[in-house]
Amino acid sequence: MKCVRKPSDWQDISVISMKIWKFFSQSTRTNTVCGRLIDMKITDYKDFAACLKSGCHLFLLYGDNDFYKRKAYQEIILSTVGKDPSDFSLLRFDDQNMDVEAIHNGCITAPFLCEKKCVCVVDLPFAQLSDKDAQLLSDTIEDLPEFTTLIFYCISDDFDIKKPKTKKIADKISKFGCEAFLSNKTQKNGTQGFVLQRVKDLGCTISRPNASRIAEKANGDFEIMDHEIEKLCAYKPGGEIESDDIDALFSLYLASTVFELTKCIFSGDYEGAFQRLNRLKMQKEEPIAVLGELSAAFL
Template identity: 25%
Template structure:
């Protein structure tokens, strides 16, 4: 098993194999590895004819993949076949229409016989930050090249982030770059690139300062609760439960999390009522004592994802959960999970 940087060095040297399996939690990093292979092998003029992609979760049969691999490339020595979201390579069963066991068995057999004119690539993204390669991936590592796309850190991360600013024609000094990278808790390059875009829009034509970075990205309890309520508004139960587990893992006490969620729903309710009464942002900030325009924008954006009825219901659920936790020996974590699921069903 190699890392993404070893892969890129191998590709630069022209050392390319017939089959690759990518895994990791950073999809952007995985895609960059895939693109390095594709761009090295294929002529851009014939890219569409020689680069075939399949969504692993939508495959009814593995036959189309085999047919694509067996078909000769057009005006090229090589072709590339990609299966993304190949959840069947993980030990836990995914959402594929094919059974994960059957899919994995077919792939395991075929990767030993990929024709020389084809490069077959599979990748799957870990669902959680602490997920690791399972037995299936280690089994494939004995047959083909497996690449683990780990989070990048230190100078590698700073170099990549600096390039994001340069692409946007923006200069960031060394100290400001270090501050920015230190505040990126999750080294997911897709997320970080979005944050770079946000910062560039925020400063506009000005130079980037440490105060700009801290204003936008210094995490507070409010930010954590926003991150929890947001997937609830989008009806993403698994993601919301994941954020809850992260908060507990970081040492936040459940009664405190509950109080902050209740406060957030109350704020959203008041913002929603104000918006329906056609009040502007400045009036809302004054009435609710919100000091930051950015925080107000976030509240307004989040409130639009709920109806007033849903927000009332969410506040009632918080109060009921608080009463249960205080008055009986219930499992606090279970009650919080029920609160989140009920608020989503709301």
């Protein structure tokens, strides 16, 4: 007699498969990576790099330093599935109606035609999860297979670690993986150190006073500093970045940003427009100067 399973039975199969995996992994699975306990709450990007090298495969990335968050996110993916991952090895969940069960299934399903897989979850509303979904997510985190790297990437400013449900999940992540709070204020090298290192990485030199000058003009924003340093080093390849170079480049910053702003407005990219307005605000640009450039762009 042919056995026909009902659609609901497939969920049971998924649960049974997970239990089988847990049974066979309990004898060898420990709460360690390379012989070290996993219980990581870090605030400095240098510590994150060490965490990644240790073999950790569960991450929560949040904080106001968008530059280091994005860099960390990209490096995790690169170290897990390489430069050109397939649709089978890299799964992304970034829409407004994310299904926790789909995330769970994506994590426990064995990778196809590859050794490892990376599951990226962007801006999951932890605080709004139902109790059932929160428990399923907690179980997924605790029983994450070794072949899966799971990233919770928080871009939105709405993420609040202090909310009870969010805090509970974050604590579970830090117990079994890495909770990385990457803020502008928590980077040990500071803004001057960032400029000095970034200029050196791009093959140029700069004095400490001029490094501080860039940091001050960028109002300590790592995204702006990185963007402007790349332009300065492209302008003087292999040379020394001097104060005149900095003044000349930053005098063009307002005009170029307003130009990008107008492009966003015309294309209907209002989120991008507000991002550039916030950038100008952080730069402490005078509102009258911004309006002047904006008016000229529309003439």
